[in-house]
Amino acid sequence: MREILFPIGLSIFLLAIIALIMLYNERHLHEEHLLSEHQQALDLPEGELVYEDADGQGEMLSSSEVPLIGKPDYIVKQADGSLVPIALKLNVLEASAPLPNHEVLIAAYCLILEDYSEIPSTHGILRYADREFVVPYTPALRKKVLRLLGEIEQYTEQRPPPLTKQKVNKCRSCIFQPVCPVGRGK
Ligand code: SF4
Structure with missing residues (x-):
């Protein structure tokens, strides 16, 4: 009896593994497809x-x-x-x-x-x-x-940057904000 059950169990196990791999591949392909559609919609360069x-x-x-x-x-x-x-x-x-x-x-x-x-x-x-x-x-x-x-x-308070009256929004989106004494606190 054990000799019959073992191969059946092993086959079921292998089939389950194959099904899981197929499911994973299908999901992966679907995600890649969605990502590529998204990228095309954004009109981004290749890559x-x-x-x-x-x-x-x-x-x-x-x-x-x-x-x-x-x-x-x-x-x-x-x-x-x-x-x-x-x-x-x-x-x-x-x-x-x-x-x-x-x-x-x-x-x-x-x-x-x-x-x-x-x-x-x-x-x-x-x-x-x-x-x-x-x-x-x-x-x-x-x-x-x-x-x-x-x-x-x-720059210091005595020697401020030329643009001391920058708008808050501009400073917030400025790449130099972390080091700029004028923009840092905004
Ligand atoms: S954070 Fe940028 S935009 Fe704002 S004052 Fe400094 S350099 Fe100018």
Whole structure:
């Protein structure tokens, strides 16, 4: 009797394992399909959507090298492992080129992302209301972010930044807020 029951039990067990694997694969494929549909709807560049903050729910990202924190709207991981930050600035219309402060923002995101991938970012994307720009993460732009950080850190009450009357909202969305004596408390 035992000789008959053992193979039957083993077969049932194996069938259950196969069914579980099939169920897992089906769910996994379904999730991938939903994710790819979502990405297509967002019209994001090719790659894997690995981060999203368009709804404000993304975790805060930070650099271990410099006092920068930030939340890009999206991050797409390319096939080579590099990360592409995407910033939405949908209140900007009819710009013929990226605004300089937005270029700095993209470069600051790329700098932060150096902590999140061994392959450095090569560019980010700025999406305005009616068009988008690819912003190359050049050594010059990286240097500019570091220089601005250094300048902002030097400001004191006696030597405030030129923009002492920045709007609260602007400071809150500013990448330099953690080190800016004017924006920090806002
Ligand atoms: S935090 Fe505010 S004041 Fe400071 S650099 Fe940013 S926008 Fe200007």
